[in-house]
Amino acid sequence: MKLRKAIDQLMQGVFLSAGLTAVVFLLGIFGMLLFNGAKTFKEVSLAEFFGSSNWNPSAYGEPSFGILSMLVSTLMVTAGAMLIAIPLGIGTAAYLSEVASPKVRNWLKPTIELLAGVPSVAVGFIGIVLVAPAIAKVFGLSNGLNALNGAILLAVMALPTIITVAEDSMRAVPKQFREASYALGANGWTTLVRVVLPASFSGIIAAIILGIGRAIGETMTVLMATGNATAMPNGFFDPVRTLTATIAIELGEVAYGTNHYYSLFGLGAVLFVISLLVNLLAEKLASKFRYKL
Amino acid sequence: MMISNKFIAIIGFFALLFCTMLVISFLGIILYDIFSKGASALSLDFLLEYPRKGMTEGGIFPAIAGTVFVTMVTALFSLPLGVAAAVYLSEYAPDNWLSRFIRASIRNLAAVPSIIFGLFGVALFVQGLGLGLSVLSSGLTLGLLTLPYVITTTEEALKNVPHAFREGALALGATKWEAIRTVVLPPAIPGIVTGALLGLSRAAGETAPILFTGVAFYLRYLPGSVLDQFMALPYHLFILSTQHHAIEQVRPLAYGTALVLLSLVFLLNIIAVVIRYRFRAFNQR
Numbered sequence: 001m002k003l004r005k006a007i008d009q010l011m012q013g014v015f016l017s018a019g020l021t022a023v024v025f026l027l028g029i030f031g032m033l034l035f036n037g038a039k040t041f042k043e044v045s046l047a048e049f050f051g052s053s054n055w056n057p058s059a060y061g062e063p064s065f066g067i068l069s070m071l072v073s074t075l076m077v078t079a080g081a082m083l084i085a086i087p088l089g090i091g092t093a094a095y096l097s098e099v100a101s102p103k104v105r106n107w108l109k110p111t112i113e114l115l116a117g118v119p120s121v122a123v124g125f126i127g128i129v130l131v132a133p134a135i136a137k138v139f140g141l142s143n144g145l146n147a148l149n150g151a152i153l154l155a156v157m158a159l160p161t162i163i164t165v166a167e168d169s170m171r172a173v174p175k176q177f178r179e180a181s182y183a184l185g186a187n188g189w190t191t192l193v194r195v196v197l198p199a200s201f202s203g204i205i206a207a208i209i210l211g212i213g214r215a216i217g218e219t220m221t222v223l224m225a226t227g228n229a230t231a232m233p234n235g236f237f238d239p240v241r242t243l244t245a246t247i248a249i250e251l252g253e254v255a256y257g258t259n260h261y262y263s264l265f266g267l268g269a270v271l272f273v274i275s276l277l278v279n280l281l282a283e284k285l286a287s288k289f290r291y292k293l
Numbered sequence: 294m295m296i297s298n299k300f301i302a303i304i305g306f307f308a309l310l311f312c313t314m315l316v317i318s319f320l321g322i323i324l325y326d327i328f329s330k331g332a333s334a335l336s337l338d339f340l341l342e343y344p345r346k347g348m349t350e351g352g353i354f355p356a357i358a359g360t361v362f363v364t365m366v367t368a369l370f371s372l373p374l375g376v377a378a379a380v381y382l383s384e385y386a387p388d389n390w391l392s393r394f395i396r397a398s399i400r401n402l403a404a405v406p407s408i409i410f411g412l413f414g415v416a417l418f419v420q421g422l423g424l425g426l427s428v429l430s431s432g433l434t435l436g437l438l439t440l441p442y443v444i445t446t447t448e449e450a451l452k453n454v455p456h457a458f459r460e461g462a463l464a465l466g467a468t469k470w471e472a473i474r475t476v477v478l479p480p481a482i483p484g485i486v487t488g489a490l491l492g493l494s495r496a497a498g499e500t501a502p503i504l505f506t507g508v509a510f511y512l513r514y515l516p517g518s519v520l521d522q523f524m525a526l527p528y529h530l531f532i533l534s535t536q537h538h539a540i541e542q543v544r545p546l547a548y549g550t551a552l553v554l555l556s557l558v559f560l561l562n563i564i565a566v567v568i569r570y571r572f573r574a575f576n577q578r
Contacts, residue, residue: 004468004471007468007470008470011473014377015378015381018377018381019377019381019382019395022399022402022440022444026398026405029409033412088312088316089316091308091309091311094309095312095313098309113566117494117498117562118555118558119497119499119527120499121530121531122323122327122498122527122530122551122555124534126323129534163316188306189301189306216406217404217407217408219500244408252504264412268409268412271408272406275404275405275409276401276404283400
């Protein structure tokens with residue numbers, strides 16, 4: 001009997017420590033990024049890091065550590081992706097939630113999950129073999145590996161997230177809201193636009209923010225399809241290099257313990273903080289869309 | 294007024310249908326292009342041979358084997374840990390700040406970009422723990438990335454086990470652990486397997502976390518232990534489509550690699566979905 005009690009106590013301890021590992025890893029990742037990243041700032045000022053668009057950390061003599069053009073590239077590609085993905089995503093979510101029959105829905109949902117399951121390297125490959133030639137042809141460019149290509153691919157990658165979360169929030173709108181609208185003589189479309197969308201507004205915003213987070217953190221797609229030029233981009237037809245792509249390109253060739261090495265962790269810290277803030281904001285908004293009736 | 298309202302409604306609903314069709318067509322285009330062009334590269338030799346002549350000929354066997362190997366290491370790390378964490382959250386965790394903090398950490402861990410896991414893997418596993426560039430370093434890094442999925446889906450599966458099961462076991466004199474082992478975990482297994490397969494399918498397709506933790510451009514041998522480097526399908530596709538010296542020449546091989554990678558990932562997905570549907574049908578009986 002004593003042994004059984006002891007085992008029971010032991011297992012409780014095992015399960016608690018397993019639960020705590022998630023906390024340890026998250027804090028460990030953040031701590032490691034800050035610890036290594038902070039070493040950059042022994043020699044580089046914060047003003048140069050965030051304010052300069054000159055990135056040449058391995059230059060002989062006068063290396064430069066400005067991440068501004070990468071921040072701009074990341075924001076530009078993400079914004080472009082959202083211009084495409086937000087209307088398509090919300091439209092699809094509304095179709096799934098308000099129009100599709102249960103049977104159609106049961107087919108569409110796994111299909112969208114399948115789209116979410118396509119590995120990012122495969123999406124990047126499609127960017128090279130299909131999207132790049134198409135962009136070059138349509139706009140008369142010599143090369144289609146640019147910000148526009150990245151934006152299109154990131155839109156495809158962010159769509160499943162946006163659709164799933166937006167649909168959840170639309171379906172969370174109580175039936176009574178729709179019935180009240182019909183009782184007042186409104187048709188399905190008016191009900192959608194005037195009742196369901198406003199009622200699920202914070203959830204839809206959360207979906208968009210999570211989609212933004214997905215796009216900002218994506219690495220392989222942008223690495224393969226955006227041309228990777230470190231110069232400040234002037235428009236969507238310019239090649240760009242995002243924060244994620246820079247880490248992916250340079251971590252392999254950097255010497256351990258150099259300022260360049262630490263600056264990549266600094267980039268990682270910036271990226272981590274952005275995705276953490278994005279996620280916390282989305283959670284804050286998403287918690288609002290549960291109606292109590 | 295009535296007519297114009299109806300007209301707007303029809304246009305509106307058609308717009309929604311159009312959005313949905315467009316999204317589905319994205320998947321269709323990706324699948325059609327890769328499967329139609331990859332099929333010609335596909336053969337038994339392609340699956341079972343090593344690359345030859347600077348990877349311009351031959352097959353992708355070491356990349357397939359490497360991906361399977363590293364995914365197994367990922368599973369060995371993330372499944373026990375993830376299931377145990379989920380048991381804590383579902384069966385033990387009181388409603389207090391610590392539980393909320395654990396849950397928040399898991400959700401935020403799921404939102405961390407995959408390249409950050411790569412950075413962490415380099416700092417902790419490759420250099421900190423001295424595991425070097427290896428299957429183990431990559432497997433552990435991918436395990437971290439998979440962990441939140443395993444925890445979330447397992448907790449869901451455990452929550453679906455009726456409360457009466459636990460109460461029955463406890464009433465018969467079982468300790469809490471005995472109740473969990475004998476009546477809570479067994480009915481949750483299909484749900485846990487579904488979540489695990491979905492998480493692992495994502496891990497198998499990831500490139501960024503393995504980029505600097507152990508994957509190799511080309512190896513003449515399969516990894517003999519978990520401390521060796523390995524080749525992997527997603528990285529092989531990346532190499533063939535961007536880093537190779539004769540990109541146009543190896544395009545068919547790149548398509549073939551993409552086809553095998555997608556098939557592997559989708560196979561895991563489809564098995565997961567089938568298990569989920571069967572399980573649901575079973576529960577509703």
